[in-house]
Amino acid sequence: MLKNIPFVDLKLQHQPLESELENSIKEVLERGDFILGQAVGEFESSFAQICGVQNAIGVACGTDAIALGLQACGITVGDEVILPANTFIATLIGVLHSGATPVLADCHLETGLIDLETAQKAVTPKTKAILPVHLYGQMVAPSKLQDFAQTNNLIIFEDAAQAHFAQTEGYWAGSIGTAAGFSFYPSKNLGCFGDGGMVVTNDPKVASKIRTIRNYGAPSKYVHEELGTNSRLDTLQAAILNVKLPYLKAWNSDRNQAAQKYNTLLSPMKEKGIIPMHNLSGTGHIYHLYVIRVTEKSPIERDTLKEKLGVAGISVGIHYPIPCHLQPAYQSLGYKQGDFPHSETLARQILSLPMYPVISEEQINRVVETIIQIVDN
Ligand SMILES: Cc1ncc(COP(=O)(O)O)c(C=O)c1O
Numbered sequence: 001m002l003k004n005i006p007f008v009d010l011k012l013q014h015q016p017l018e019s020e021l022e023n024s025i026k027e028v029l030e031r032g033d034f035i036l037g038q039a040v041g042e043f044e045s046s047f048a049q050i051c052g053v054q055n056a057i058g059v060a061c062g063t064d065a066i067a068l069g070l071q072a073c074g075i076t077v078g079d080e081v082i083l084p085a086n087t088f089i090a091t092l093i094g095v096l097h098s099g100a101t102p103v104l105a106d107c108h109l110e111t112g113l114i115d116l117e118t119a120q121k122a123v124t125p126k127t128k129a130i131l132p133v134h135l136y137g138q139m140v141a142p143s144k145l146q147d148f149a150q151t152n153n154l155i156i157f158e159d160a161a162q163a164h165f166a167q168t169e170g171y172w173a174g175s176i177g178t179a180a181g182f183s184f185y186p187s188k189n190l191g192c193f194g195d196g197g198m199v200v201t202n203d204p205k206v207a208s209k210i211r212t213i214r215n216y217g218a219p220s221k222y223v224h225e226e227l228g229t230n231s232r233l234d235t236l237q238a239a240i241l242n243v244k245l246p247y248l249k250a251w252n253s254d255r256n257q258a259a260q261k262y263n264t265l266l267s268p269m270k271e272k273g274i275i276p277m278h279n280l281s282g283t284g285h286i287y288h289l290y291v292i293r294v295t296e297k298s299p300i301e302r303d304t305l306k307e308k309l310g311v312a313g314i315s316v317g318i319h320y321p322i323p324c325h326l327q328p329a330y331q332s333l334g335y336k337q338g339d340f341p342h343s344e345t346l347a348r349q350i351l352s353l354p355m356y357p358v359i360s361e362e363q364i365n366r367v368v369e370t371i372i373q374i375v376d377n
Contacts, residue, residue: 004313005363008187008356013251017243024239036215037235043242044198047182050165050245051174053200055207058233059214062161062183065197066094068231069179070129072199072209073155075100079128083159084114085323085335086343087133091159092324094181095131102333103127104325106340110278112291112350113140115342116148129155134163134173136319137189137255137288138281142169142176149177157181161197164190165248167284174200184233184241189255189288190248192237251357255287258359262290265368272375273297277350289319290355293346300375302351308374314367317352 028039040058048056059065075081077099083091086107095102105119112135119130130149132140149156156177163173164182174180184196199210209226212219217228263276273295279285294302309316323343325335353367
């Protein structure tokens with residue numbers, strides 16, 4: 001019988017690292033420095049270095065990285081922050097938790113990334129920041145973002161939760177603007193064994209403010225100078241990330257190669273309406289997700305394809321089935337169906353195929369052969 005193909009395979013990815021991970025965890029147990037311990041500082045330094053920025057500050061998760069990061073950049077109640085409707089809901093939650101008002105913009109159909117022309121229409125005198133999301137592992141073009149921010153006098157805060165070590169136009173994700181947020185959710189390209197996040201910035205004042213905010217707003221014990229919270233990257237998670245970080249580059253490159261293989265094998269399916277999302281950044285795309293579109297031209301609906309792949313033992317996902325503006329909890333923002341047509345089209349058409357660094361050629365072949373069989377029948 002054929003083996004099932006998972007959507008991600010963390011177990012297989014971690015197997016060769018087992019003894020390194022055990023040692024690193026043991027060191028924390030021996031030191032007992034569970035909160036803001038040695039491993040946190042070590043990981044912050046290494047992570048800042050790979051992002052090409054001066055400071056990295058570990059926080060509890062990617063959502064907090066956005067919320068605390070925006071707050072530290074001076075974004076507050078009454079300010080507006082522009083973000084794409086086509087993103088994971090955490091981007092929107094991060095903005096709301098900073099106190100600011102989220103203002104949505106549509107995306108490009110071919111990439112799913114924010115469309116800066118529609119974003120321009122959303123700018124008002126209250127707009128203070130643009131929050132691009134480097135979705136699926138591909139960066140929004142830095143030059144265009146910087147022009148946009150400069151024209152409108154805005155700060156850039158990147159949501160790089162899906163883009164660890166992605167690159168384009170000579171920039172690493174996280175180094176384009178004032179600050180950026182990362183997530184270390186387990187299935188991310190760099191994931192820990194629970195929740196974790198990071199804010200990176202070149203601005204020393206922003207960095208020191210985040211360090212304070214994440215630790216009850218206290219620069220020194222029991223002196224609370226900022227409106228803070230408890231949002232620290234656990235030492236144990238940092239110890240795990242210290243082990244995994246040196247492998248990130250190779251893992252990203254494996255993902256990129258797997259994506260190229262998918263692209264080649266799927267290319268005859270274009271005429272049947274099965275279209276991979278465009279890669280505009282070559283090897284700088286780190287393929288957190290490999291996403292195809294099942295367009296109107298396809299003889300089969302996306303949901304039927306998904307179901308049949310499941311029956312064939314192939315796990316797939318949809319990122320994301322409901323765009324932010326149509327999520328029930330956020331109706332008070334005042335958006336309605338039809339406001340962001342590209343985001344709505346993608347929500348109906350997209351399908352994420354199995355993607356992880358250790359995916360084999362044989363597995364990719366089987367995924368594509370199965371898609372072809374289903375579509376042709
Ligand atoms: C685009 C995006 N932004 C933000 C987040 C939030 O990260 P976390 O789950 O660590 O809070 C995630 C991941 O979950 C994400 O994919």
